[in-house]
Structures are given as C-alpha cells and as structure tokens.
Amino acid sequence: MTTQPPEPSPRPAPSEELRASHDDREAVVEQLRDAAAEGRIDFDELDSRLEQAxxxxxxxxxxxxxxxxxxxxxxxxxxxLVLKGGMYGASRGPGRWEVPGHVIARGGLGGVKIDFTRVECRRTEVTVEAYGETSGVTIVIPDAWAADTSGMDPGVGGLTDKTTPDRLPGTPLIRLTGSGGAGGVAIRHPNRGERRKLHDNPAQG
Structure with missing residues (x-):
C-alpha cells in the first residue's frame, strides 16, 4: 500500500489580503474626515475616498x-488625563491644552473643574469619566459642543446637565460616565462671568 505524502497546510494570507471588518473601515473613514478637516484633502476627494472605504x-x-x-x-x-481633587482641588483650563480621548476626574475633598472652552480639539468624541466623591466635579464645554450623559450614575450628589443638544458639525461630543458620589457632577456651558472673560480676553493662551 502506497502512503500518500501529507498535503501542505494552506499558507496564511498576507496581512494586506486579510478581509476588512466594519471597525477597520470605520477607522479609515474617521481618519479621512480628520484629514479633510485639516485641509489635507478637499471635499470632492473626501467623498470619493469615503465611498471606496x-x-x-x-x-x-x-x-x-x-x-x-x-x-x-x-x-x-x-x-x-487623570485629575484628582485631593485636599486643595484640581483644575484644567481655561487656556489651551491638549485634549486626550479619555479624561478621568476624581473630586476628592477639594473638587475638580475641567474647562474646555479655549481648547482646540479635533477629536469627534472625548470620554470624561467623572467621580464626584466628596466635593464634586464641574465640566464646562463650549456652546457648540454637546454631551451624552446617559452612561452616568448620578449617585447621592446627583448629575446636573445644563448643556444644550445644539452641537455643530465637526465639534466634539463629551461622553460622560462615572458616578456623582456625594459631591455630584455638573456639566454646563460657560456662565455669565466665564463668558465675560472669554469676551474680554479672546486670545488668551
């Protein structure tokens, strides 16, 4: 009886020949939109590349x-970015600062304030994980931005959302998660005093 040699195992496909997933396509779509927003490609080319993607x-x-x-x-x-209130509190902004995709704020005993009003953020979404703890967390966003607070546990201190849903195209969405704790979490647009400072010092860095 003749023994047949074993058939060779199929060779794995090169990485560039692997089939693309929905997430792969979505990541490229996001990169193309960012490139158009930065002026790297024009909008006609964007439409063409999006269709191909x-x-x-x-x-x-x-x-x-x-x-x-x-x-x-x-x-x-x-x-x-991690901000901890500690004994004396912590804040980021106003002013220009680099916005990461994920911010963690813990109110501690002194509280935390995050002010996005002067930042230049090209991200379409920023996750802010806020824990009010004892003294709470306050988040201030520009009028053109919007917030999704559906993933937030209000806790004992509660959640105060004074933002409007009037988000302009191309501006970030703040996706708020975490817990209000005892101090609570508040997200809002600038108040009267903050608006006055923005008006008086529009180019402040």
Missing amino acids: LTAKTHAELAVLTADLPRLTSPESQSP
Missing part, C-alpha cells in the same frame, strides 16, 4: 486610501 473588502484596499496621510496615534494607546 465603505466598500473596501481587504486591508490593502483601505491602506491605499490613507497612504499619503500622517499616521494617527490610536486613542487606545494614549494615556488618559
């Missing part, structure tokens, strides 16, 4: 669409 079947087809664009750092690989 949404119908791409392999990684190679997607790679061609972003080959001439800067490589983006994955939000998952960036460390979150």
Whole structure:
C-alpha cells in the first residue's frame, strides 16, 4: 500500500489580503474626515475616498486610501488625563491644552473643574469619566459642543446637565460616565462671568 505524502497546510494570507471588518473601515473613514478637516484633502476627494472605504473588502484596499496621510496615534494607546481633587482641588483650563480621548476626574475633598472652552480639539468624541466623591466635579464645554450623559450614575450628589443638544458639525461630543458620589457632577456651558472673560480676553493662551 502506497502512503500518500501529507498535503501542505494552506499558507496564511498576507496581512494586506486579510478581509476588512466594519471597525477597520470605520477607522479609515474617521481618519479621512480628520484629514479633510485639516485641509489635507478637499471635499470632492473626501467623498470619493469615503465611498471606496465603505466598500473596501481587504486591508490593502483601505491602506491605499490613507497612504499619503500622517499616521494617527490610536486613542487606545494614549494615556488618559487623570485629575484628582485631593485636599486643595484640581483644575484644567481655561487656556489651551491638549485634549486626550479619555479624561478621568476624581473630586476628592477639594473638587475638580475641567474647562474646555479655549481648547482646540479635533477629536469627534472625548470620554470624561467623572467621580464626584466628596466635593464634586464641574465640566464646562463650549456652546457648540454637546454631551451624552446617559452612561452616568448620578449617585447621592446627583448629575446636573445644563448643556444644550445644539452641537455643530465637526465639534466634539463629551461622553460622560462615572458616578456623582456625594459631591455630584455638573456639566454646563460657560456662565455669565466665564463668558465675560472669554469676551474680554479672546486670545488668551
């Protein structure tokens, strides 16, 4: 009886020939939209590339669409900004500061305030994980931005949401999660005093 040699195992497909997933296509769509917002590609080219991205079947087809664009750092690989109230409180802003994709705020005994009114943020979404603890967390966002507070546990201190849903196209959405604790969490647009400072010092860094 003749023994047949074993059939060779199928060779794995090169990475560029792997089939693209919905998440792969969505990541490229996001990169293309960011590139258009930065003026790297015009809107006619954006429409053409978006159509190709949404119908791409392999990684190679997607790679061609972003080959001439800067490589983006994955939000998952960036460390979150952590603010702890401690005894004396903590704040970030007003002023220009780099906004990461994830911010963690713990009110502690002194409270935390996060002011986004002067930042330049190209992200479409920022997650703010807020824990009111003893003295609470206050978040101030520009009028053009909007907030999603559906993932927030109000806790004993409660959640105060004084934002409007009038989000302008291309502006970030603040996705608020966490717990109000005893001090509560508040998210709002600038108050009268803050608006006066913005008006009097529009270019403050």
